[in-house]
Amino acid sequence: MSLHIQTPLLTSLPLGLAAGATVLLKLDAMQPPGSFKIRGIGYACEEHARNGKQRFISSSGGNAGIAVAYAARQLGLPAVVVVPQTTTQRARDLIAMEGAEVIVHGATWQEANGMALSLVGETDAFIHPFDDPLLWTGHATIIDEVVAAGEQPDAVVLSVGGGGLLCGVHEGLRRNGLGHVPVIAVETEGAASFAQSVKAGRRIELDAIRSVATSLGAKQVSEQAFKLAQTADIRPVTVTDRAAITACKRFLDDHRVLVEPACGASLAPVYDRASALDGFRKILVVVCGGVGVTLEQLEHYLAAS
Structure with a gap:
């Protein structure tokens, strides 16, 4: 048996209007334990x-x-x-x-x-x-479900912590003949070990995590995630904590789903029409979820940011 469920794939009008493109949402916040994990x-x-x-x-x-x-x-x-x-x-x-x-x-x-x-x-x-390769194989089912629904995005936006979701989504793209599709890999500035590693040309280890998006708090990304950046079209993007938190609030208003700042990170460049998304017509956003936040905490983060 499978312990995960097939999650909804929705077209988001609010995010689409913000981004100037068709935006598909893979709602893994709806998984029974609350995230894609x-x-x-x-x-x-x-x-x-x-x-x-x-x-x-x-x-x-x-x-x-x-x-x-x-x-x-x-x-x-x-x-x-x-x-x-x-x-x-x-x-x-x-x-x-x-x-x-x-x-x-x-x-x-x-x-x-x-x-x-x-x-x-x-x-x-x-x-x-x-x-762990077993995890990546499981996470790849996100793309299997998108393709089975008849959709083929020309970009995928997701959040990066240790890189498990990135590795899994790329595996899913590759096994569905979409290995050429760019992946926009988003982190908050205080947890950007992937972006900094790509910039440095080597895996770096952060001295500390300085972000409210603690679910992105791996001080060093996996070796496989870093290797993908050398061989596949992976484009690192960083956003501020405030942008990630604001995106969580807007997403709650737009889609009635509460996600944590680690997930808000991947929503932020879409809401803000980041230049990294220029030219794409159909964008898949992996709404990875996260249950480590309450509405009260989110409001506290907003007030403090």
Whole structure:
């Protein structure tokens, strides 16, 4: 069975008018655990369960951990999720609500990840939040569904944290004969490890994450994401926190869906008609979701930005 659902694909009039193009929305905010993460993580968990693993261990800033906990509950297996101190209380509560054990460790995801790896035993499966070919294969189903619906965008806009979604979407484009389609890879300025790596010509590691979009808070993107930037048409774009937060607010007003700033990052250049989108007639935006924010928090972010 599949642990993710086929999500709606909508044409957005408000975003289309803002961008001056046809804008398609792949609404993965509608996934049961609240984000696209369940596609790849669900696929990986099912594979490990079939191979006899008896517990899942993961590290996460929020959404990946929620997806692991959801998958574990669906498969009847225990899970342990190690989160950094920056993970919101809401995200911690949602992971625990799914029945997983939550351990808070370290100031960054890297520190939490080190702790998670130290817990892995012989019968455990470690579920990486973004750097695993199994995840990319699962995430690629986003494009499978778009193509099955008869749509072929001439650009894809998505948010980049560690690069798992980017790797998966590119795999999906390639296996559907659309490997030439440009991907607009968006980050907030305080979490732009991908853009800075592309600019430097090498994978760089940020000294800190300085963004409210904590779900984008990987200080270094995966090696595979960086390699794609060398071989495929991947175009990094950065936006301010305020632009990402404002996009969340506008999207809530326009489509009645609350997403977190990490998702707002990919909506921002569309709302703001960024030059990176010039010339494209049909733009697919992956609305990756995220449940680590409430309306109250969003309003607080807006007031503080």
